[in-house]
Amino acid sequence: MLIRPIRDGDTNAVIELWRQCELLRPWNDPVADIRLARNTQSAEIFVGICENDIIAAAIMCGHDGHRGWLYYLAVSPERHRQGLGKMIVAHAEQWLRAQDVPKLELMIRSTNTGVAKFYESIGYKTEPVITMSRWLHQPADLQND
Template sequence: MHVTELPEELIDAAADLWHQAGLTRPWNDPHEDCRRALTGEESTVLAALDAAGRLSGTVMVGQDGHCGWIYYLAVDSRQQGQGLGKLLLAGAEDWLRQRGVPKLMLMVRQENAEVQDFYRELGYTDQDTVVLGRWLDTELQAGLGAEADTVVSAGETQAEG
């Protein structure tokens, strides 16, 4: 297993993985999120690939000049518990360190205690920050109903191990 930048031909597989992991939202196009990260100067998508080149996990990483952010950290459910989440996270941290980024941030839903524990075990701590949001596309918001009240974040992660 090795971590490398996601090959363009695996964008569909990455989007499928994110969907299976419950990370996608109806208002976000995961294919476009992936393409944007891969073509951006301050972001990329890292992939855990097996010896045959099959996708086992991903993490999207980017930086805004002050801190780094990770999104879409997901590991194939059949391969969880083998350390792939940790491997991908380490790859994202290294990517940010190489760019001189001093701090990494991420968001996890409050009810997702298992994933919060995953990060805490790796040294991540709660931040004294409140995430606020506002819908700019009120027609889209209305069409989503109660789901629109869910925090909008590709950073919600599902990785195990």
């Protein structure tokens, strides 16, 4: 698998991969998410290209000046358990390591806890923290929530 930064023509394929991997949520606009990451110097989206130029894996990563973060990790369902997830996470880690980021964090939805086995196998551990959030630009369909 060849890993490179996302390009203009990749957006639809990446969003389709995220859809196949059930990573899309109604309150997240994936086009806006890709645009913001691409417009941010400390963030990047990497794609993994397999034969026939198919995007088989993707990951969004970045840092906030303190910790590195991983988002939207996806491997095409028909290519699971071939080492592609491990490979693209290692690439994101290397990109962040080169920027002196000391530690990475990621969040797993409570409906997707099975994926913790994958992260544990590549060296991640569960932390005793509660994640809290607040919208700064609330999507229109959540205005009354």
